Amino acid sequence: MNKNSLDFPVDEKFAYWRDRWLNKMLGWHLENPHPVLMTHLNDWLGDDGETQRSILFPLCGASVDLGCIARRGHQVVGVEAVPEAIDRLLSEYGEEIEGGRPPDARLWLRVGQPNWMQKVAAEQLSKSEKRSMTYQPAPFLFAVQGDFLAFDRPAASQWGFPEFDCAFDRGGLVAVAPSDRPRYAAVLSEQLRPGGKLLLVVVEHEPAFGPPHSVDESEVRRLLGSAFEIQKLSVVDEKDKEPWKAKGVKRFDEVAYMCTRKGGALPAE
Ligand SMILES: C[S@@+](CC[C@H](N)C(=O)[O-])C[C@H]1O[C@@H](n2cnc3c(N)ncnc32)[C@H](O)[C@@H]1O
Secondary structure (H helix, E strand, O other), X not given: OOOOHHHOOOOHHHHHHHHHHHOOOXXXXXXXXXXXXXXXXXXXXXXXXXXXXEEEEOOOOOOHHHHHHHOOOOEXXXXXXXXXXXXXXXXXXXXXXXXXXXOOOOOEEEEEEEOOOOHHHHHOOOHHHXXXXXXXXXXXXXXXXXXXXXXXXXXXXXOOOOOEEEEEEEOOOOOOOHHHHHHHHHHHHHHEEEEEEEEEEEEEEEOOOOOOOOOOHHHHHHHHOOOEEEEEEEEXXXXXXXXXXXXXXXXXXXXXXEEEEXXXXXXXX
């Protein structure tokens, strides 16, 4: 059942993002799964092909990555502040059903049910994926609507979500205000189990602007280094892509890291 998005109060803090969604100014949105996710999928999932993983997508927008991973049989939870983004995410996955779980005062849980007859779902898969695809019912797709900074362990466990095995952050850390980064990093760290893997995609650019804000390696290590072992995976030069080329941006790199959650207690925020 699709609740009218306008019924959801949206914090003034998200006015910029809601305006982008309402006016369809979604330059970051990709029609296909993110190349970094596809390249490092097995390492990230620790995949034996059998085990169902619980996967967190902070600041998920309406990314097709969520459906792609849920259709592989994993339990996917996205967190997104703008209701219209979640409308799109769930309608592209299947149909929205009544969550039936008690809402947190600041966070709403919305649930999508897969629709295997939906042609678009099959078309999002590559040819090799189609060949190997066994059309088993995929799990529900969970979307937490609200501020990721409020999605701490107590909020997640109230809905029965375990510590997550994996997280994919593309366009998340670079989207929040720099002053919110320590809280953002703390929430991400506490949501992953020891040994869990965060695949992180950030951007580095000159001159400074944002969002997306430039987050360099020293900042990644400052924010996440105490909770994660961090390995740099790749750097892709995107300065000749639009809109960066037209803006005359001097440097625009997309940088990926694999971050493995260390064991033991987390340092204080
Ligand atoms: C740059 S987009 C990236 C979306 C997605 N990860 C992707 O790759 O397509 C950032 C998204 O984060 C959402 N957002 C921004 N701040 C947020 C917050 N504090 N909590 C939840 N969502 C937030 C915005 O509405 C927007 O959809």
